[in-house]
Amino acid sequence: MNTERLTLAERARIHAALGDPARLAIVDTLVAGDAAPGELGAALDLPTNLVAHHLKVLEDAGLVLRTRSEGDRRRTYVRLRPDALTAIATPALLAAKRVVFVCTQNSARSQLAAAIWSRRSHVPAVSAGTQPAERVHPRALKIARRHGLDPVDWHTSNLGDVVRRDDLLIAVCDNAYEHLPSEQRPRLHWSIPDPAPMDTDAAFESAYTEIADRIDRLAPALSPEATDSTRSTP
Template sequence: MSRHHSEGDGRRTYLHLEQDALESLGTASPVAVPRRVLFVCTGNTARSHLAAALWRQVSPIPAASAGTHPADQINPGTIDVATRRELELPIVEPRRVEDVLDPDDLVVTVCDRAHETPKVPGELHWSIPDPVDKGPEAFDTAYAELERRIKALAARFHPDEPPPTRKE
């Protein structure tokens, strides 16, 4: 287990249990299949876009990304790490949570600030440090942690059940 203070308000402490510890507790059982997974961070420029793209590689369940305070464009470091890892990353404008959120979404916040925003109904929170302005190594670290967590989460859904049809 590890712990760290929030990148948001700095007052909260987040604990992270290692996957091996969780599996030994018997928490790897399947869960209900959501219609879509929505990954949320603050600017919708890095972690949420990477998470949605990684999700699309391992699951037939649709994924989207959004931000609580979206920036103007995806961060160049995000595009760089996706290119180096051969990850298909759609280059789209960052979007606001309110414009994207569907009541049937499984919401995964991937940054502390988004998790600490009252308007984000995050069912899962992954405290992934912000790689923006910290160099390529920080993007590689965020990518690796997101990839690990996404593979573990995707494996929890019943593989024999197709995802529900999404209502438009």
């Protein structure tokens, strides 16, 4: 979707889709991260049939798309189309003292995400894995250096050894999201395909680009002022 080339009819369809309060609430929820239809229903207190109807309208308008989980193939996740964000206002998001990016092995996506985040935000960021590998993937190191990141101190860590109660967890893969501790809040989910199975520079570059785009959208919403305001909260 290129909003500079949308026809009047396409623009009208987007505005009509966002004219319903429930659909606008779904879009607001998906600005921060991806979600399964059932999760949207639970978060917004909507029955299954209404969630399905509203998602169909949003899909027809080109605002959202569905992807199948790389973990549990029976699950699907809904995500915003990146270009569609130019047509909507980003809502206020939660504050966080620290961000923890999580993937299964902590060998590529989460490492890249923490490094990119540290360039974009004053909010501290670290990375961890639910089943950490012994080392960071060599192609992740290569892509990091290509973009001017310094991976010399990168090492894998177990989520249980890293996470704190008030961290904002951002799972950058489906498997990790589906295995996060149920009591851990707040959390976000970014359904970013695992580049390791393809094991090409192009796959890792694609993961880098999507992570960077998502961070560019989220980082401004977690301002230093918002973070400072949480420090007095027990």
